[in-house]
Amino acid sequence: MNKSLPPGWRVINNTGTWSAPAAPPDSGSDCEDGNPLTEEDLRPDSPGWEDVEEEVEVASIKCLICDENLDGARKMVIHCMEIHSLDLDRIRKEHRLDFIATIQLVNYMRSEVRSNNTITTEHLVSSPVAFRQDRFMQPVLEDDALLYSIDELANPNDPEDPLAQKSEDGDVEGGAEGVGEGSGHRIVVERALR
Numbered sequence: 001m002n003k004s005l006p007p008g009w010r011v012i013n014n015t016g017t018w019s020a021p022a023a024p025p026d027s028g029s030d031c032e033d034g035n036p037l038t039e040e041d042l043r044p045d046s047p048g049w050e051d052v053e054e055e056v057e058v059a060s061i062k063c064l065i066c067d068e069n070l071d072g073a074r075k076m077v078i079h080c081m082e083i084h085s086l087d088l089d090r091i092r093k094e095h096r097l098d099f100i101a102t103i104q105l106v107n108y109m110r111s112e113v114r115s116n117n118t119i120t121t122e123h124l125v126s127s128p129v130a131f132r133q134d135r136f137m138q139p140v141l142e143d144d145a146l147l148y149s150i151d152e153l154a155n156p157n158d159p160e161d162p163l164a165q166k167s168e169d170g171d172v173e174g175g176a177e178g179v180g181e182g183s184g185h186r187i188v189v190e191r192a193l194r
């Protein structure tokens with residue numbers, strides 16, 4: 001008789017007391033609180049999430065010397081080196097050309113080429129005064145994409161390149177406003193870790 005009772009039940013009546021065996025301790029709880037994902041795991045900045053590589057739009061850059069268009073400023077630098085023996089990295093490095101000076105260099109070269117003058121690495125290295133002039137802040141080409149990609153002219157092999165120095169305003173401390181749900185939790189965690 002007691003075998004037919006549901007687990008854990010006990011019956012007491014005038015014929016006696018029957019008890020069914022207790023239910024196994026962990027049965028029935030799987031779906032209730034076994035979800036291993038927490039809110040933390042579902043946030044895109046949690047560990048385990050990979051940043052999807054940003055689709056960087058590559059500007060078409062007209063060569064400083066010829067009419068060829070190249071995919072990005074860096075490729076243009078390599079093209080100038082290989083095709084025209086013009087070493088932009090060396091010119092820039094020799095005089096530690098910063099953002100402004102590089103713009104002047106670009107516009108100077110554009111105007112020289114427009115006037116059919118020959119440009120050589122040696123000339124630019126030996127006489128930077130030629131291009132270090134305010135008037136070369138003025139774009140020579142209309143909508144010169146290179147002028148919007150000056151940063152890309154930074155020499156990747158030269159950590160001292162002035163163009164490679166990141167501006168300081170990138171990391172603003174705080175940024176608590178506008179963060180989504182769960183940020184409160186995160187702030188608590190961060191405080192606890194300090």
Ligand SMILES: [Zn+2]
Binds near residue numbers: 064067
């Ligand atoms: Zn070219």
